[in-house]
Amino acid sequence: MKIGVISDTHDRLETIQEALNIFKQQKIEMIVHCGDWVSPFTLEFFDQYCQKINLIVPIKSVFGNNEGDYRMINIRNTKLKNPIFFSPKIVLELKLYQQKIVVYHGHDTIILDALIKSQVYNTILTGHTHISRNEIIGKTLIINPGTTSHACLSKIIPNASVALYNSIENKAEIIQLISNFSR
DSSP: OEEEEEOOOTTOHHHHHHHHHHHHHTTOSEEEEOSOOOSHHHHHHHHHHHHHTTOOOOEEEOOOSOOSOHHHHHHHHTTSSSOOEEOSSSEEEEEETTEEEEEEOOOOHHHHHHHHHHOOOSEEEEOSSOOOEEEEETTEEEEEOOOSSSEETTEEOSOOEEEEEETTTTEEEEEEOSOOOOO
16 A cells, blocks of 8 residues: 655645645555644645545544644644544554554653663554654654654754655655755
8 A cells, every 4th residue: 555644734735735745656555644733724724625625535544733623623633634643642553454553642751762672563553743754663664754844953944855655565755845945
């Protein structure tokens, strides 16, 4: 299964749009968002743009550490044409093509390190740092798609990125978005 992995969108609509165009072009079969949607309107934009480009696939997500209004996000999510499945827990476990996958935003490094050291999962999808990562430790593939927000370590960065994950091969590719941040 081809999965589009996105994280730390932080309400940056133009780069979300670019990421969804890439996912459509790559014929992904699922989207996983690793948290930090931030505002409820971002979910609506995400849904509307997916409808516009006919990218109707399951969308699964965890919350990050920057969602502003969990209650309103949950209310608005129920009104979307293609509602997002939000994990009721801090992590989301998926089993796809014999791959045991966990999604965790990554804002507590003790938890993230424990998930990696456990070697229970074939793949960990994470975010939070805004730094892309595609690394194997032991038997576990760690994927951080980076960010679409053009910010990292409290600085503006020129690049934004997402990841494409192939669960059959258990391999990922980081895709740099073309848009550049302009002040």
